[in-house]
Amino acid sequence: MDISYIAINRIIEDQMSASPYYRKAVEKHNNVVLSDGRKMSDAQLLEKLKSFNVILDKQKFEELYTNFLSAEQMSEWLIKRQNLSFKKGQDDWIWICLTVLWETWFPDRPSFEMIDDKMQQGYKRIEALDAVGACEIWLKVWKDILNIMDSPKMESLGEFDQEFRGTQSVVNWVQDLEMELWNAGLKDKNFFHERIKFCEDFINRFTDMEPLITENMKRALAQSYFQVGEVEKTDSLFREWLIEDPQWGWGWIGWSDCYWLDVWKERDFDTGEQILKEGLAVPYVRDKIDIMERLVELYSESDREEEADKIIEKIESLEQVKQEVEISKIEKGLRIKTKLNFGEEGIPLDEFARIHNSISNIDYLNEGVPKIKIGRNDPCPCGSGKKYKKCCGR
Numbered sequence: 576m577d578i579s580y581i582a583i584n585r586i587i588e589d590q591m592s593a594s595p596y597y598r599k600a601v602e603k604h605n606n607v608v609l610s611d612g613r614k615m616s617d618a619q620l621l622e623k624l625k626s627f628n629v630i631l632d633k634q635k636f637e638e639l640y641t642n643f644l645s646a647e648q649m650s651e652w653l654i655k656r657q658n659l660s661f662k663k664g665q666d667d668w669i670w671i672c673l674t675v676l677w678e679t680w681f682p683d684r685p686s687f688e689m690i691d692d693k694m695q696q697g698y699k700r701i702e703a704l705d706a707v708g709a710c711e712i713w714l715k716v717w718k719d720i721l722n723i724m725d726s727p728k729m730e731s732l733g734e735f736d737q738e739f740r741g742t743q744s745v746v747n748w749v750q751d752l753e754m755e756l757w758n759a760g761l762k763d764k765n766f767f768h769e770r771i772k773f774c775e776d777f778i779n780r781f782t783d784m785e786p787l788i789t790e791n792m793k794r795a796l797a798q799s800y801f802q803v804g805e806v807e808k809t810d811s812l813f814r815e816w817l818i819e820d821p822q823w824g825w826g827w828i829g830w831s832d833c834y835w836l837d838v839w840k841e842r843d844f845d846t847g848e849q850i851l852k853e854g855l856a857v858p859y860v861r862d863k864i865d866i867m868e869r870l871v872e873l874y875s876e877s878d879r880e881e882e883a884d885k886i887i888e889k890i891e892s893l894e895q896v897k898q899e900v901e902i903s904k905i906e907k908g909l910r911i912k913t914k915l916n917f918g919e920e921g922i923p924l925d926e927f928a929r930i931h932n933s934i935s936n937i938d939y940l941n942e943g944v945p946k947i948k949i950g951r952n953d954p955c956p957c958g959s960g961k962k963y964k965k966c967c968g969r
Contacts, residue, residue, distance in 0.1 A: 581647070585742050617676065714773075717773065824863060827855075847873055
């Protein structure tokens with residue numbers, strides 16, 4: 576896996592902090608880390624660069640750094656351009672000096688290293704249960720990322736990640752930011768407004784994201800509108816999206832949650848129930864069991880245990896599907912037959928497609944015959960005891 580210098584450095588420094596033996600081993604081999612450079616003055620850093628025949632001052636640095644996204648890129652360019660050579664353990668000094676000078680001299684034009692550091696600062700705030708502090712840092716990071724993407728015209732977060740190669744994948748980090756904005760909003764409602772802006776910008780700009788991420792951002796957006804009192808906006812957004820994709824199970828769940836799960840006063844169980852039942856009535860709705868489980872929770876919270884128990888019974892009947900697979904030899908290969916046992920009561924017809932599509936994760940050919948990958952030297956699945964290549968695979 577290709578990761579950045581700053582990510583590697585973070586791993587090393589974390590291990591040095593956790594293990595005195597590891598620290599001694601690093602020091603014994605004269606290896607240097609970023610914290611060594613951060614103890615030095617600007618003059619000392621420039622002198623260290625000079626010892627490697629890299630002559631810089633603030634003006635020259637400013638002329639140079641605008642061509643790069645990271646101190647890592649700049650250091651690699653300098654090493655290659657000037658054909659620099661190093662003694663063992665000293666080859667990181669160019670990157671270390673450039674990283675520290677960049678963050679000292681030009682903090683308003685953050686490098687990848689500075690962005691990586693700020694992301695980790697946010698995670699440390701979260702560990703300390705300070706969602707507000709984390710979001711204050713991360714919202715600035717998000718702005719920096721968008722500014723960088725606008726400069727070289729990066730189209731996707733995946734493209735950014737390929738260049739960034741950081742401690743955290745930005746594609747994963749944006750999902751953490753969305754969740755922490757919710758936690759921060761519970762303490763300060765202004766963060767729900769920040770969450771609205773973040774989600775709207777994300778949805779409008781990154782139209783090529785995985786559907787699950789986009790769906791989660793949509794739910795976050797609509798739920799945030801509800802939290803700031805714009806109930807009609809919440810309803811119109813969910814209705815619009817569910818008309819486009821009525822089988823979006825977690826859309827129905829998210830909409831229902833607004834009325835009873837995400838509020839602490841005047842909970843509207845009736846509207847929440849109505850929305851969940853509307854979702855359950857959609858043929859082939861995705862995540863149907865999740866919708867049913869949310870309905871169970873709603874009934875339990877509203878002291879309707881009898882109705883909750885009935886839904887639980889239905890869920891159990893859907894989950895008790897038995898699957899049997901038979902493999903037999905035919906003239907030119909194998910026949911694979913899958914048998915599903917739905918019990919005496921059977922299942923609703925609209926559930927059959929969901930279960931049929933999920934069995935065994937087997938890929939199907941156009942003719943409807945399942946295909947499985949069998950190595951030529953693997954045992955033949957027909958049970959003959961021979962290798963596949965000498966049996967059905969001939």
